[in-house]
Amino acid sequence: MRTTVSDRRNRSRRAATTVLATVLAGGTVLLSAPAALADDDVPTAKLTVDAPAVIGLAGQPVEFTETVTNTSSMDSGFHLFLKAVTGDGLPPTDGIAIDYRDPADGAWKSIPLWTDGQGSATAYRGDVSYTLQIPAHRSVNVQLRIGLPMGQPHNGAGNGGIQSLALESAVAIGAHGVATEEVTDTIKVDGLTTGLSGVPATAVAGGAPIEFDAVLKNPTASNYVNVANVLGIDPHATVEVRTADGGWTALTPVQGGGVDDGPGVYLEGRDSSVQADSTTKLRVRMSYDAATPLGPVTVNPCVFVNENPARPFSGTTACAQRATVQIVAPAASASKAQPPVNEASAGKGAPAVKGASTGKEAPAGRAAAPVVAAVPAAPAAPAAPVASAEAPAAPAVPAPVAAAPATVELASTGSTEQTPSYAAAGVALLAVGGGAAFWVVRRRRA
Structure with a gap:
């Protein structure tokens, strides 16, 4: 690079000598020469950045x-510098990565980054290792990529996060020259969000399963790998997911890392992938055995990225709003609707029909109609009055029983909405690393 600067200076001296000789000879030309010399002496460049709007x-x-x-009229070599201002919130190592594609072999190579500042001023600096040799008035594209890995594969950091970063790009003449053009772009940072939709308010201990949807969203331009989409469940629960062919697959509960931790199930396995700008909806059904204590239980959706195989429910963590389901006894879930009244039972209270719609409770592990809320039946009309003491009484004609409307209550989610929204910024949590963190969230919300 020093050779290039020296040659440029020699050409400038020769040009100046020619101008002087022409003037001494009585010429009146080259009034525009100083501008031309300035263009040749100081190469300039223009920088255009097509940065991503949001990364995951x-x-x-x-x-x-x-x-x-290269906006100058001479060939020159330029250098590209990058600076990412992130603020506090990233792990000390492997929190951010910037790569470039080497034009020599087409391979992606990491840009070594060094950090300065602290707190809101934390920034990571680096530069592309090769020099951009650009002819006069020509352009060169540099292929880059930026990400926030938050640790290593299968060893993700469970603490931290940022909402945005400022990417500052600068182009300079040579590796140690002064920047001739600078561009700053703000890149938003988002992440996977998980949530539950349509969870019934009650479930019967030892009765029919309940059904609902588990929804996983990726609103970012990043693809995801090593994803664990998890439901934290009660120990008495059995969980199944609907397969592509319409069948159901039972999931094996996995115990957390702490002594008091409850189990969880992986809805799509421990190392699933999620495409950029996508939504995944899974149909789930859950039943509770007859030994389940009556009262509220929770269903807790969380998603983990780069989970450590030796530590279930670890890694970069985001948990959404839980759903609360009330476990009731079989008799409490039976419909109060009356069967048609016949002459033998006229004027007498008919027994309540058990079951939501079939007259009996569906066994656990099999699909059943949603639980029907108890609705009191309309009372039978009284018998017609007797016309006289001598005349025989006419038989009582029962009034028709009003049909009970079929309704389904949704589980409580801590808000007034029946269907919980997906994990918004105020709901999603980045838990502290380690298996116990997931269940700490559950206990706090219990």
């Missing part, structure tokens, strides 16, 4: 392009 916390890096244009 703990997601895969997102590709983008920066274009450097």
